Amino acid sequence: xxxxxxxxxxxxxxxxxxxxxxxxxxxxxxxxxxxVVAAVSVPTDAQVEEAVAAAYAVRDxxxxxxxxxxxxxxxxxxxxxxxxxxxxxxxxxxxxGKPVKWARGEVGRAVSVFRFAGEEARRFNGxxxxxxxxxAGGQGRLALTRRFPKGVVLxxxxxxxxxxxxxxxxxxAVAAGAPIILKPAPATPxxxxxxxxxxxxxxxxxxxxxxxxxxxxxxxxxxxxxxLPVISFTGSEKVGYAIMDSVPRKHCTLELGGNGAAVVLxxxxxxxxLDRAAQRIATFSNYQGGQSCISVQRxxxxxxxxxxxxxxxxxxxxxxxxxxxxxxxxxxxxxxxEDAAQRVERWVDEAVAAGAVLHTGGARDGASYAxxxxxxxxxxxTLACEEVFGPVLSVRKVHGEAEAFAAVNDSKYGLQAxxxxxxxxxxxxxxRALEVGGVIVGDVPSYRADQMPYGGAKQSGVGREGxxxxxxxxxxxxxxxxxxxxx
Numbered sequence: 001x002x003x004x005x006x007x008x009x010x011x012x013x014x015x016x017x018x019x020x021x022x023x024x025x026x027x028x029x030x031x032x033x034x035x036v037v038a039a040v041s042v043p044t045d046a047q048v049e050e051a052v053a054a055a056y057a058v059r060d061x062x063x064x065x066x067x068x069x070x071x072x073x074x075x076x077x078x079x080x081x082x083x084x085x086x087x088x089x090x091x092x093x094x095x096x097g098k099p100v101k102w103a104r105g106e107v108g109r110a111v112s113v114f115r116f117a118g119e120e121a122r123r124f125n126g127x128x129x130x131x132x133x134x135x136a137g138g139q140g141r142l143a144l145t146r147r148f149p150k151g152v153v154l155x156x157x158x159x160x161x162x163x164x165x166x167x168x169x170x171x172x173a174v175a176a177g178a179p180i181i182l183k184p185a186p187a188t189p190x191x192x193x194x195x196x197x198x199x200x201x202x203x204x205x206x207x208x209x210x211x212x213x214x215x216x217x218x219x220x221x222x223x224x225x226x227x228l229p230v231i232s233f234t235g236s237e238k239v240g241y242a243i244m245d246s247v248p249r250k251h252c253t254l255e256l257g258g259n260g261a262a263v264v265l266x267x268x269x270x271x272x273x274l275d276r277a278a279q280r281i282a283t284f285s286n287y288q289g290g291q292s293c294i295s296v297q298r299x300x301x302x303x304x305x306x307x308x309x310x311x312x313x314x315x316x317x318x319x320x321x322x323x324x325x326x327x328x329x330x331x332x333x334x335x336x337x338e339d340a341a342q343r344v345e346r347w348v349d350e351a352v353a354a355g356a357v358l359h360t361g362g363a364r365d366g367a368s369y370a371x372x373x374x375x376x377x378x379x380x381x382t383l384a385c386e387e388v389f390g391p392v393l394s395v396r397k398v399h400g401e402a403e404a405f406a407a408v409n410d411s412k413y414g415l416q417a418x419x420x421x422x423x424x425x426x427x428x429x430x431x432r433a434l435e436v437g438g439v440i441v442g443d444v445p446s447y448r449a450d451q452m453p454y455g456g457a458k459q460s461g462v463g464r465e466g467x468x469x470x471x472x473x474x475x476x477x478x479x480x481x482x483x484x485x486x487x
Contacts, residue, residue, distance in 0.1 A: 054207030258415030
């Protein structure tokens, strides 16, 4: 996809490893200025069926593909992504509204995901031997356990990381030898189609992957298809649990919402400490326009540091540069749509009407919403209970560690939390006490390394991503018992 094709092009999709077009197209528009970035061809029902049938038919062949073949394909995609970083970053920015400097970071993360997957493909499924002669009935017996793919994976990706979260579906599936049907978000399919282009340059079996930009209302038929026994979904709590409830006998990995908390404890008290905390909080409550499941939505500050921390946070938030995502200086671009910005506006207005104090922000301009800081957020308001998915944070004063940790846990979500402390014992208490999938010590909850286990507790989902952990989800253990051996 040469750079000149970014605007105004019509893009084919990828059906069983080859390019194809359907009967209709839809436009992908920039959230920043509304211009049409590209037109994308839509698969017909017959083409979707062809893709699923091809993936199902090739599942045994793909599972038996030598590890070096799958690893080489993954390495190739990693190299090609790195070579095309600037072009793809501009594409992400155009379709998603993400500032280009953040988009470059997303490409870099996707490079790592495919590189990690190539490494895991080489060492995965090596086998685990267990002596069974620990009881008399097992004399001469050895159990050998290996992992095998559960079958075709249906990967359903969101709009907020249109390249990297597609990489987190595709790369582990290829590494594990599981065919995959990828459904990108309708608002941001172009990055996923680039991945299809790079996969097509490899020697992977025909039919082992497809990228199908179908509308969301066609998703239930794919979810229900018995030939797709594994579903990996990243998106909203409502949709994710509706999927799981509709297919209780399938394996579902759900990466859902959060309302990430950053706890600043009393020992994080020097001017240097507070400046760092404020800067990290301001940056990661607003990066991606706040459209990240682990962005900072709640700041929980000990009373010993609250009065010194709050003005620092407000100043750091006000220093965030908003505007054109194509501008190198821009920190905060638009939300994915004007509807999304209007929802954020309603939630903030509701909170202020209920008694919350607005310190900065609180204004909408089309699809953009100004970085916003609130205090005294009343319990029961939508903003206090739900994931805002926008550039808004609230700051709350607490007294002591126990109250701070209780405030983190007072949420239906439990994705990640950040704890600013210098005390190792406190860090271990946080790790035990906080009802989340990840505790980030000395930083905001927004840190994610793509090789680490990533996922949540409570309503934030089930299962884990991170390449090796997703491979575990896509596979199952099968034991073979050998008899009559001299152990």
